[in-house]
Amino acid sequence: MTLLPLIVLIPLAAAFIVALLDFIKDDFTRELAMDIVSGISILSALIISIVLFGNYGTYAMAGWKFPVGIILVLDGFSAPVLVITNFVALMCLLFSYDYIKKYGAKEKYYALFLLMLAGMNGVIVTGDIFNLYVFLEIASVASYALVGYGTQREEIEATFKYLVLSSIGTSFMLLGIGLVYAHTANLNMAYISEILASSGVSAGQAPASIYLAAVLFIVGFSVKAAIVPFHAWLPDAHPSAPAPISAMLSGVLIKTIGIYAFIRVTYIMLGMNTGVVPQVLRIFGSLSIMIGVLLALGQWDFKRLLAYHSVSQMGYIALGFGLATPLGIIGGLYHLLNHSVFKSLLFLNSGAVDYRLNTRNLKKMGGLSEKMPVTGTTSMIASLSIAGIPPFNGFWSKLVIVIAAIQAGHPLLAIWAIIGSILTLASFVKVQRYAFIGKIKDSLKNIKEATALMQVPMIILALACILMGLILVPSIREVILDPAAKILLDPSKYIELVRGAAG
């Protein structure tokens, strides 16, 4: 378990090293050095997350034992999220190598990118509620700066909106942490969970301040997760960022510091995995599914359309977790992993189109598959995945969520989810029809395929879209998805894990 802190430390250290590499005078050497440092750091984080997979345990920072010090925890819920975060980050970084040249200031971009990844990894592995808040702020501040990276009118406006709404959300979280601390006098999530379980939180016997804290956490993390009705910032912020950053934001940021932290704090720390909190998640989730997809249907801006679909797909994830049955949580987590892959792929596709055509308007595209076969094919795979067409991964996770909804006694929610999926298909048929399929426009005769370095991540992500359908095979599912369901439905297992490893 000594490897666990490295997953935060390596990107964090690399962020500052990259920023310092600015002293190299020669342009070519400098950029190469930055590319190598950032690439190796994320690759090693990915390798560590894969090596540690299934090897659940804890690491006490600086030797301070439970429950006094900060403990890093790897459990069944954090391990798969950790792998997918670092995987998507590596793909987005590969894509950035060429893409970011048109923006300039590479050292700042890489530094912020790595800082954001360090923050997200920290949120995933930490076992301390205040530490979670700090890492969440690190990731958020880096993402604010990255959204406004182009510093044009739109980007500045979007950043300001995102900043203000997010600041309200984080203030709510901090207030919630204060309330919880006032009752438990400890910040360790496992320890808090233990105290609250003994004071009877689920039976409604805990002091009112704990329930107030739960409301504050729900609002705070819902803002970060961009679930309706707290989604207003997302359709502005995500399209304004450079394409690989949009892929990171939509692909992993709203999941790790949004829904993952939401579930971690409410289900495990507060122990509210039955009753009102899952119900709220179901309501928010089903609202997100429909409102997101309906708003997406009318969009002509490629990236804005994708951003609205992020709201909609976050709804599926929230619905899955909100069912609070083993199958529901498996579906939610599975859709979280799948959505990370296909949504980041779609944003990279939009980036490749933007790189060659300098437009995001679907009406100005047409028949691009002819000239950009890799982008066209991979976007087709991703579109079919997100729309839930078999045999791609999106179909399987939506299927699990729908079956789980019926099993849990919510057939209406199942039908609702299917309608949302059909509307998603309609919207992506539009994307394919206007942008990729058909005869190429005369004005676009001279465009070229994206560079090789941009094609590689798109191809890898497209392969992942196809292969991730295999996760549902029982023997693989037992390793990847089942442990999360066990730990989320029974927080005492989490306490046992933290306590047991601490001796």
Next chain:
Amino acid sequence: MISLPVTYSLCLVLFFIGLYGIVTKKNAVKIIISIIIMENSVNLFLLLVGYRKDGIAPIMTEGMSVEKFVSGAVDPLTQAMVLTSIVIGLSVVALMVAIAIRIYERFNTFDVSEIKDLKG
């Protein structure tokens, strides 16, 4: 000495003043100030959580017995948390002010109701 419930509610009042400012004000700078007020009200709340009546600073001085320290000192952990949160707040505010300067450069106004390129 004001009683503790009153100070807690004053803290909450400060929080809602900040929230009110963010929601109603149109000037970007005033919104930033409102956010600062809100963040500071949360910091104040955290300090109050760790406070005890007639508490002493949580510093172990020479010749002080452990019993006296434990029975007299206020909670140092909340103070550490507030310190961290102030630093985070500072970085967020610095970024926000930088963005506000850019807003003025691009739009020649601080009025957020006039800044609406993005919609739909």
